[in-house]
Amino acid sequence: MAASPRKNTLGLRLNLGLLSFARNWLKVAMLLIGLYAGLPILAPTLMELGVTGPARALYTLYSPFCHQFAFRSIFLYGEQPFYPRYNTGSPYRPFESYAENLPEFDPNRMVDLLGTSNRIGDIYAFTPGYQAASREFLGSPQMGYKTALCARDMGIYVALFIGTVIYSIPVVRRRLRPVPLYIYVILGLLPIGLDGFSQLLGYPPFNFWPPRETSPFFRVATGLLFGMMNAWLGLPYLELSMRETQEQIEAKLERAGIPIPFRP
Secondary structure (H helix, E strand, O other): OOOOHHHHHHHHHHHHHHHHHHHHHHHHHHHHHHHHHHHHHHHHHHHHHOOHHHHHHHHHHHHHHOOOOHHHEEEEOOOOOOOOOHHHOOOOOOHHHHHOOOHHHOOOOEEEEOOEEEEOOOOOOOOHHHHHHHHHOOEEOOOEEEEEEEHHHHHHHHHHHHHHHHHOOHHHHHHOOOOOHHHHHHHHHHHHHHHHHHHHOOOOOOOOOOOOOOOHHHHHHHHHHHHHHHHHHHHHHHHHHHHHHHHHHHHHHHHOOOOOOOOO
16 A cells, blocks of 8 residues: 555654754754753852842753752853862862851751752762752852853863764864774873862762862863863764765665755
8 A cells, every 4th residue: 555645744854854964963962961061150140130040040050961060150241250179289269268158058957858858068078958058149240150961061062063063164074083992091081080079079978188279270181171072083984974874875766766855
């Protein structure tokens, strides 16, 4: 039994839509990654302008994807771009020296975390209550306002966006091959992995060594490396996959006697 004209029309539209996406996937990727990397910067800008409702919505939107600790974030419109913890060894004034004077970090304040109330307690002790308060704290007129993603995540997605823009240059797109895996591991995975786990394992419940915090610049640098390596590894493979998809759909259309839309 022959397929109905309606089914043929639907199938044709689906194939043409997929062909259009396969031809323009890089533009779509740039748009989506650019939005994902840009909206966290919009959040503190809206806070500075007093448009707090949409700003808080952005912080909430990104909260499942990032811890959003203030002491590991980038701040805009304030005295410093970073407010690292006291044990970071950074030249910036530490976060705790500000927190001591903020009502949000009153040691006796109770902060709900996963349904359980926790006192903030000693802000130098990295208690669950202190972590929750740091996550909720968006900033102040003096300190400025934090981005909706932490410093490391901002580095990752900004680098991924820059890598996508660079890959869109025709000469780069034609010649670039996926990064060798050993380079990806050495430059992409090892720095961010060693830094993250060595920091994590110094805190409870592990306590393998005295707690340490990474400097803000190292957090951003490891994020940038990881994001760029992911762009270098993934984009050429996506390009190959999309090219194969184009060829398959065009061949299918030719067999059906349907004119192929303009080939770029």
